[in-house]
Amino acid sequence: MNKATRRTVIAGNWKMNMTPSQTKEFIKELAPMVAGKDDCDIVLCVPFVDIAPAVEAAKGTNIKVGAENVHFAKNGAYTGEISAEMLNECGAEYVVIGHSERRQYFGETNETVNQRVKAALEGGLKVILCVGELLAEREQGITEEIVSLQTKIALLDVTAEQLKNVIIAYEPVWAIGTGKTATPEQADEVCGIIRGVIAKLYSAEAAEAFTVQYGGSMNAKNAAELLSKVNVDGGLIGGASLKTADFTVIVDAAQ
Numbered sequence: 001m002n003k004a005t006r007r008t009v010i011a012g013n014w015k016m017n018m019t020p021s022q023t024k025e026f027i028k029e030l031a032p033m034v035a036g037k038d039d040c041d042i043v044l045c046v047p048f049v050d051i052a053p054a055v056e057a058a059k060g061t062n063i064k065v066g067a068e069n070v071h072f073a074k075n076g077a078y079t080g081e082i083s084a085e086m087l088n089e090c091g092a093e094y095v096v097i098g099h100s101e102r103r104q105y106f107g108e109t110n111e112t113v114n115q116r117v118k119a120a121l122e123g124g125l126k127v128i129l130c131v132g133e134l135l136a137e138r139e140q141g142i143t144e145e146i147v148s149l150q151t152k153i154a155l156l157d158v159t160a161e162q163l164k165n166v167i168i169a170y171e172p173v174w175a176i177g178t179g180k181t182a183t184p185e186q187a188d189e190v191c192g193i194i195r196g197v198i199a200k201l202y203s204a205e206a207a208e209a210f211t212v213q214y215g216g217s218m219n220a221k222n223a224a225e226l227l228s229k230v231n232v233d234g235g236l237i238g239g240a241s242l243k244t245a246d247f248t249v250i251v252d253a254a255q
């Protein structure tokens with residue numbers, strides 16, 4: 001297993017935080033702090049209205065911009081929704097799909113996650129696909145089954161070529177926004193399980209090259225240890241991505 005062959009991705013998920021003006025200020029402050037730190041991709045996934053200002057502010061820097069969701073239809077009567085084409089035209093490069101908050105509060109299912117993944121890929125976006133078990137599922141000993149099922153259904157009809165534009169974030173739901181972090185060993189184990197699913201669905205080579213992030217209360221203190229694990233190729237970071245200093249420490253840990 002050669003971690004060095006895979007791309008590390010440090011991505012912030014801002015959730016419903018930051019206005020357009022705060023976004024511009026944040027990136028102005030962050031850009032010099034992460035300049036030249038090119039051993040990982042640095043992505044900020046931001047609310048829809050912040051995408052255009054973020055793209056503008058990130059021009060000429062090593063910060064990439066992503067969205068937090070995308071609708072599965074190309075266009076049409078879906079009031080309040082946003083298409084892949086719209087995101088693309090605004091300059092978003094990535095999109096988070098299947099975040100547990102979307103699954104929990106907005107009725108997202110494995111099937112709609114799969115539809116969104118396909119729409120995003122067809123629309124030219126890179127996908128950060130979130131999978132992860134609930135606390136009860138971990139306690140029932142079915143973590144492997146849950147993340148494997150979520151991964152398999154999300155990737156139905158995704159080709160090997162398209163897979164190159166997908167990364168997966170393993171996000172145990174009990175660790176998101178709770179301050180409870182999976183141990184580095186737990187994170188490594190489940191990221192490895194996900195890699196195994198990719199190997200079965202595609203090939204050993206595809207799995208070897210595939211980026212699997214950990215997400216769930218990753219912060220300036222615990223990032224280095226989590227990122228040192230062989231199967232952990234980066235992080236999806238909520239709370240700690242809202243502070244330039246903390247986010248920079250995490251980027252540094254990935255160098």
Ligand code: PEP
Nearest residue numbers: 176177215216217238239
């Ligand atoms: C997330 O929103 O994906 C996340 C991991 O949040 P936090 O880091 O705040 O737990």
